Amino acid sequence: MNLQKQKAQVLDFVGELAKAPQNAETIAAEFLMLRLQGQDFDQLPDGLRKVLLAILPQASATEGQPSVSMPTKRSQFSEVYSGEHCKLEVKSSGRLGREVRLTINAGSSLEKAFDEINQKSQEKYGRDAIYRGTLYNDEGVKEVLKETKVITFTPVVKNSSNKAKFGDTSQDALLKENGMDWVDRPYITAATGAFRVGKGFPKDADNIGSTTDKGDLLKGLVARARSGAVGSYDLGVFGHYYDGHRFDDVVAAGSSPSN
Numbered sequence: 693m694n695l696q697k698q699k700a701q702v703l704d705f706v707g708e709l710a711k712a713p714q715n716a717e718t719i720a721a722e723f724l725m726l727r728l729q730g731q732d733f734d735q736l737p738d739g740l741r742k743v744l745l746a747i748l749p750q751a752s753a754t755e756g757q758p759s760v761s762m763p764t765k766r767s768q769f770s771e772v773y774s775g776e777h778c779k780l781e782v783k784s785s786g787r788l789g790r791e792v793r794l795t796i797n798a799g800s801s802l803e804k805a806f807d808e809i810n811q812k813s814q815e816k817y818g819r820d821a822i823y824r825g826t827l828y829n830d831e832g833v834k835e836v837l838k839e840t841k842v843i844t845f846t847p848v849v850k851n852s853s854n855k856a857k858f859g860d861t862s863q864d865a866l867l868k869e870n871g872m873d874w875v876d877r878p879y880i881t882a883a884t885g886a887f888r889v890g891k892g893f894p895k896d897a898d899n900i901g902s903t904t905d906k907g908d909l910l911k912g913l914v915a916r917a918r919s920g921a922v923g924s925y926d927l928g929v930f931g932h933y934y935d936g937h938r939f940d941d942v943v944a945a946g947s948s949p950s951n
Contacts, residue, residue: 769793772890775812778805780886782909788870788946789846792909794883796841802833802878809885810928817893822885823928830878830920830931844948845875847883847915852944857916857936863944872946877917877931880945884909884922884929900926915945 769781769791777800781793796805806822813821827833849872855863867873891907899905901924903912914923914932921932921942934942 773809773812773886775805775808775886776800777808778802778882778886780883780890782887786846788872789848789850791844791846791948792883792887793842793844794879794886796837796882798837798840801836802882803828805882806833806885809882809889812889813885813928816889819893820928821888822881823925823930825931827877827881827922827929827931830876830881832876833878843875843879845879845883845945846872846948847875847880847909847945848911848913849944849946852946853913853942854938854940855944856938857944863916867944867946870946871949874918875945875947877920877922880915880917880922881929881931884915884924888924888929897926900924910943912941914939914942916942917945 769783771779772782773780777797779795779797781795783791796802806828810820810822810824813819849863849866849870852863852866855861855866858864864874887909888907893907894900894902894905901908901910901912905912905924908924910922910924912924914921914934916934921934922945923930923932
């Protein structure tokens with residue numbers, strides 16, 4: 693289907709979406725953008741997905757209205773961690789690697805999420821999941837959110853190791869080629885800590901943060917963020933600086949186009 697026809701089909705439903713709850717125009721615009729970017733339907737925020745499922749089938753059946761086929765689902769997100777301040781859902785696979793969906797609730801902050809993750813980790817495993825150090829000082833960590841924040845990203849982007857951060861054939865170029873952007877480090881921190889709580893630590897402490905560590909979201913690698921990087925160690929999720937040079941064990945974490 694060509695781009696103009698695809699736009700027309702979705703825009704034809706704006707009138708139907710007006711019957712939806714508040715912010716219908718925003719919903720329609722967001723759906724259009726996601727559709728044109730090839731985003732999976734199951735990557736939509738829960739509220740948006742429910743509204744579209746309720747509205748679009750009715751609109752498709754309306755006489756004179758063209759039908760819109762929903763993007764085909766691949767693997768589904770499954771919940772790995774849920775707390776008062778944040779929730780983590782994970783896909784088994786994605787085109788560029790395993791995807792995660794992190795939700796930070798309204799009225800919460802990343803700092804509160806970090807603390808809760810560590811509390812749960814202490815209760816289950818007797819140790820912190822996130823090192824109580826520099827990661828707590830990252831920009832935005834203490835900010836209390838007025839609205840719920842949902843970010844979908846790939847913590848370990850395929851084929852992004854052994855590349856400089858910027859320049860030709862770089863990690864930045866790879867992300868842009870795939871419609872992705874850099875992820876702010878606090879989101880990687882929260883997701884990696886939450887995944888650890890959900891999946892646990894290796895029995896042998898020497899294997900923490902190794903390629904055999906099934907509780908390491910980063911698969912024994914270091915994930916480069918918009919600023920700085922994150923890795924998993926026996927002390928918990930740990931912050932790195934890492935300049936822009938290439939390293940065998942440093943990969944890029946890329947956000948999905950909808951973020």
